[in-house]
Amino acid sequence: MAGINRADIEAQLKSYIDPHTEEDLLASKSVKSIDIDGSSVSVKIVLGYPAAGLKAAMIETLKAKITALPEVDTAFIDIDFKIISHTVQKNLKPMAGVKNIIAVASGKGGVGKSTTSANLALALSAEGARVGLLDADIYGPSIPKMLGLSGKADSRDGKSIEPKMAYDIQCMSVGFMVDEETPLILRGPMVVGALQQLLNETNWDDLDYLIIDLPPGTGDIQLTLSQQVPVSGSVIVTTPQDIALLDAQKALKMFERVEIPVLGVIENMSVHICSNCGHEESIFGKGGGALMAEKYDVELLGALPLDISIREDADGGKPSVAADPDGQVAAIYREIARKTTAKLALKSKDFSGLFPNIVIENN
DSSP: OOOOOHHHHHHHHHTOBOTTTOSBTTTTTOEEEEEEETTEEEEEEEESSOOHHHHHHHHHHHHHHHHTSTTOSEEEEEEEEOOOOBOOOTTOOOOTTEEEEEEEEOSSSSSSHHHHHHHHHHHHHHTTOOEEEEEOOSSSOOHHHHTTOOSOOOOSSSSSBOOEEETTEEEEEGGGTSOTTOOOOOOHHHHHHHHHHHHHSBOOOSEEEEEEEOOSSOSHHHHHHHHHSOOSEEEEEEOSSHHHHHHHHHHHHHHHHTTOOEEEEEEOSOOEEOTTTOOEEOTTOSSHHHHHHHHTTOOEEEEOOBOHHHHHHHHTTOOHHHHOTTSHHHHHHHHHHHHHHHHHHTSOBOOGGGSOOOOOOOO
């Protein structure tokens, strides 16, 4: 019996196209080792994004492909992931303790951006990443209520702030600094300063991803934040409605202007399904998110239904991914999370943290 040909194994691995990067495993350099022992093959795969929900199905598919070779009796597939920092705007450096910042934006309010941000953070955590969530809507912070959090943030040293924990994600919001009924009356520069304080003075603990829920709009505040916060990528949330799409396109163009990659578009409230009869109706229009994604050559990361449970879960302090982790809505959010971070994994990587600072002194 002839021995196992390594090239045949590589060909089988090459035939598997990662559904999230849309590349084969060899092209994406995900195959780290192939060991052959008699009629047994062991393969080590390391993905660049968290994919706990994909792992089992991927292992079975690859096992079937490799054991289809006549010389192979058994195949062992080990799948892991490793998340590294990606490049940010040219004049900025990634934050200490935070590998990647992903900004979630919309051109207008009322499209479900904060609900999407909270569920995206929870979905990334469910996929195996260490995640933080920063509520950057200084005037109308809603993340504390969505995550069932209340009370003031703690400070151990009187200088820095400890993030609050909810469902295994680290969270910070101006809502932890003021009473719920107290309005913040601040001008633009003061808002930017307050957000910079929340971002830089919070003790983020070894995050793979920090999701920033940006305020709605594309004015001076949003543009300044995009220029001053080291962001690896952005996500645009819209509804299929024409007016929402017009504003969402402005948000996309804003990120292009400051050279922040747009990882994709999330279409919220895409279709309403009647809870009584199951009838489907596109209340806010149809296919707008897909048309926008095609027009600007970005990914349509996913479409979420207009489902009363999404609103009820968020209002109840337990977003859908946490409230019903095995449900359809959670599955959509987890797929969006994998697609978002897989697109980021294909972007340029930041290696500055791997090299020591060189200091020249005159003795």
